[in-house]
Amino acid sequence: AQSVTQLGSHVSVSEGALVLLRCNYSSSVPPYLFWYVQYPNQGLQLLLKYTSAATLVKGINGFEAEFKKSETSFHLTKPSAHMSDAAEYFCAVSDQSRNQFYFGTGTSLTVIP
Amino acid sequence: NAGVTQTPKFRILKIGQSMTLQCAQDMNHNYMYWYRQDPGMGLKLIYYSVGAGITDKGEVPNGYNVSRSTTEDFPLRLELAAPSQTSVYFCASSYLKPNTGELFFGEGSRLTVL
Numbered sequence: 001a002q003s004v005t006q007l008g009s010h011v012s013v014s015e016g017a018l019v020l021l022r023c024n025y026s027s028s029v030p031p032y033l034f035w036y037v038q039y040p041n042q043g044l045q046l047l048l049k050y051t052s053a054a055t056l057v058k059g060i061n062g063f064e065a066e067f068k069k070s071e072t073s074f075h076l077t078k079p080s081a082h083m084s085d086a087a088e089y090f091c092a093v094s095d096q097s098r099n100q101f102y103f104g105t106g107t108s109l110t111v112i113p
Numbered sequence: 114n115a116g117v118t119q120t121p122k123f124r125i126l127k128i129g130q131s132m133t134l135q136c137a138q139d140m141n142h143n144y145m146y147w148y149r150q151d152p153g154m155g156l157k158l159i160y161y162s163v164g165a166g167i168t169d170k171g172e173v174p175n176g177y178n179v180s181r182s183t184t185e186d187f188p189l190r191l192e193l194a195a196p197s198q199t200s201v202y203f204c205a206s207s208y209l210k211p212n213t214g215e216l217f218f219g220e221g222s223r224l225t226v227l
Binding site: 009032036041042043044045046049051090094095100101103104105106 | 205213216
């Protein structure tokens with residue numbers, strides 16, 4: 001079975017500071033990995049995805065993530081936080097055999113002015 | 114450009130009542146999904162469909178039923194509502210298989226069972 005673990009349910013950063021949201025995965029086969037963002041009272045939208053091409057993936061709004069097989073990690077980063085980045089972020093891994101995603105429990109990002 | 118549309122956005126049910134959450138997409142996507150989101154638990158898959166007439170159970174199907182008579186619509190039926198079904202429900206769709214594609218989500222339906 002596949003799963004993802006997000007370390008830290010709440011992260012606070014100052015505006016302009018580095019954003020680092022952690023995600024570790026468990027998979028017996030090469031995974032596809034995703035980061036989704038959920039703004040208040042909205043559905044989720046895709047930030048970026050890794051599908052076995054380049055290990056450093058760039059997404060929307062200045063976010064990027066690096067796939068590290070040796071560490072089974074797919075951490076999300078952004079060099080400089082903006083107030084509009086305040087949201088809930090979900091890491092997800094796909095199960096190729098069953099056409100399903102498995103979502104992590106989410107990390108709530110607060111940006112302090 | 115509607116995308117995925119869910120109705121209703123809010124609903125309060127009494128224990129034992131039944132209701133249907135509606136979901137429609139106008140993107141001609143084959144794959145559709147129902148998730149529930151509970152605080153600190155992330156999203157759990159209830160049911161999914163790979164095309165009209167084909168549905169399958171996800172992680173937490175008990176207490177729910179679905180049907181997929183058309184490509185566009187994927188309603189979720191709650192029979193005999195229980196307090197444990199208080200949650201936010203999200204419908205999603207994708208054109209490609211989920212392992213390669215992008216899921217498009219509706220804005221959610223917030224259900225409270227009292």
